[in-house]
Amino acid sequence: MVSKRLLIVAHAPSENTQDMVGAIVQGAQSTTNGRIEITAQTAFETNSDHVIKAQAIILGTTENLGYMSGGMKDFFDRIYYPCLEKTQGLPYGLVIRAGQDGTGTLRAIDKITTGLRWRAVQKALICRGKWRPNFITQCEELGAATALGLDLGVF
Numbered sequence: 001m002v003s004k005r006l007l008i009v010a011h012a013p014s015e016n017t018q019d020m021v022g023a024i025v026q027g028a029q030s031t032t033n034g035r036i037e038i039t040a041q042t043a044f045e046t047n048s049d050h051v052i053k054a055q056a057i058i059l060g061t062t063e064n065l066g067y068m069s070g071g072m073k074d075f076f077d078r079i080y081y082p083c084l085e086k087t088q089g090l091p092y093g094l095v096i097r098a099g100q101d102g103t104g105t106l107r108a109i110d111k112i113t114t115g116l117r118w119r120a121v122q123k124a125l126i127c128r129g130k131w132r133p134n135f136i137t138q139c140e141e142l143g144a145a146t147a148l149g150l151d152l153g154v155f
């Protein structure tokens with residue numbers, strides 16, 4: 001019986017970022033072999049019920065204009081208060097794809113997740129600069145570690 005859910009919520013507007021989401025899913029599946037439910041969906045289609053039902057979440061966003069993407073901000077705007085009392089302690093991972101920087105996005109998401117009292121269970125991954133195939137490996141590793149931690153009850 002599948003009892004734990006890992007939710008991957010991403011704003012991935014490009015082929016590279018779509019591939020990163022695919023790699024997170026792939027990594028998560030590779031270590032858990034069907035024992036947990038893994039769902040990947042866009043930030044726009046995710047609502048507070050999806051988050052409340054999840055036992056862990058991975059967030060993925062591009063950095064745009066020094067901040068998280070509008071899609072990810074819209075997600076937080078919609079889920080913040082409905083989740084506030086119901087998701088405290090939620091384990092989360094974060095992946096940022098940034099052309100040059102990523103720190104503005106990291107700071108902003110850190111502030112919001114602190115408000116929500118979510119728990120970072122992986123060091124945030126910032127895939128910065130010119131595209132590198134190694135980003136895919138890093139996303140796979142983050143997905144694998146998060147899913148395995150959830151599966152084994154480490155969080």
Ligand SMILES: Cc1cc2nc3c(=O)[nH]c(=O)nc-3n(C[C@H](O)[C@H](O)[C@H](O)COP(=O)(O)O)c2cc1C
Pocket residue numbers: 014015016017062063064065066067097098099100101102131
């Ligand atoms: C409107 C716009 C604003 C952007 N602003 C930033 C920024 O402030 N900092 C940054 O590191 N990258 C910025 N970027 C680059 C994006 O993060 C990058 O295009 C995105 O992560 C997709 O990467 P890809 O080319 O590998 O698909 C911006 C891109 C766009 C389209």
